[in-house]
Amino acid sequence: MNVTAIGRFYDRFAGVYDHLFDHVFREGRAEAIRALELAPGSRVLEVGVGTGLTLPLYPAGTEIVGIDISQPMLREARERADRENGGKRVGLVRMDAARLAFPDDTFDGVYAPYVVSVVPYPRRVVEEMARVCRPGGKVVIVNHFGSRNRLGAFLEKRLTPLTHFVGFRLDLPVEAILGIPGLELEENRRVNMLKLWRLLVFRKTTVEGAGVGETAVAGATRIA
Numbered sequence: 001m002n003v004t005a006i007g008r009f010y011d012r013f014a015g016v017y018d019h020l021f022d023h024v025f026r027e028g029r030a031e032a033i034r035a036l037e038l039a040p041g042s043r044v045l046e047v048g049v050g051t052g053l054t055l056p057l058y059p060a061g062t063e064i065v066g067i068d069i070s071q072p073m074l075r076e077a078r079e080r081a082d083r084e085n086g087g088k089r090v091g092l093v094r095m096d097a098a099r100l101a102f103p104d105d106t107f108d109g110v111y112a113p114y115v116v117s118v119v120p121y122p123r124r125v126v127e128e129m130a131r132v133c134r135p136g137g138k139v140v141i142v143n144h145f146g147s148r149n150r151l152g153a154f155l156e157k158r159l160t161p162l163t164h165f166v167g168f169r170l171d172l173p174v175e176a177i178l179g180i181p182g183l184e185l186e187e188n189r190r191v192n193m194l195k196l197w198r199l200l201v202f203r204k205t206t207v208e209g210a211g212v213g214e215t216a217v218a219g220a221t222r223i224a
Ligand SMILES: C[S@@+](CC[C@H](N)C(=O)[O-])C[C@H]1O[C@@H](n2cnc3c(N)ncnc32)[C@H](O)[C@@H]1O
Pocket: 003, 006, 007, 010, 021, 025, 029, 047, 048, 049, 050, 051, 052, 053, 054, 067, 068, 069, 070, 073, 095, 096, 097, 098, 112, 113, 114, 115, 118, 119
């Protein structure tokens, strides 16, 4: 599915999303917030913020920017942010995760819950997340990835043509988003029901040899 078709799918789904995916994914969202280790005043980008189910979990004093391709999902997120704010600043913008309209090194943490197997170009999305995260900050992903055991992998391959119609794939290999320059994997563990999802925590590093006042990340050199 292309970005427009995926967006349209979530447009129609916005009103019922919480009934299906609030509780079932809650553990992963809470673990991701813990992993971000946000200090008061931290600035976070949430990619594919959806209806904003993670928003109430951020500590007070966090400044959150949420982006999503679906305006109806963002409307639900806006209502939640106004209703359950708890001392946070929340900005919500319609944007494609593969083309983030933020300068390099903008955020202290960048987080994508249940999004990378929904987008057509998962690696591109994670590269963009790395780009807008400041050196030393964290990039956190929660997602289901393709199974390594033969039966699981077989079932996922068979089911993926069906799940495509509901906007995601089951068989995305975790390797598709590993090995991105400037992202060091610090944590990789299972979360949620039956431990079928993974929490991946990366640290954005500077490339060795960058001079004083320079950060060289993901192939780009930026003068601070
Ligand atoms: C499975 S939902 C996850 C929502 C939310 N993160 C959560 O924890 O429930 C996937 C979300 O990604 C959004 N999305 C899909 N493709 C996108 C893209 N290319 N750019 C930004 N958001 C996208 C969808 O609109 C939807 O809100």
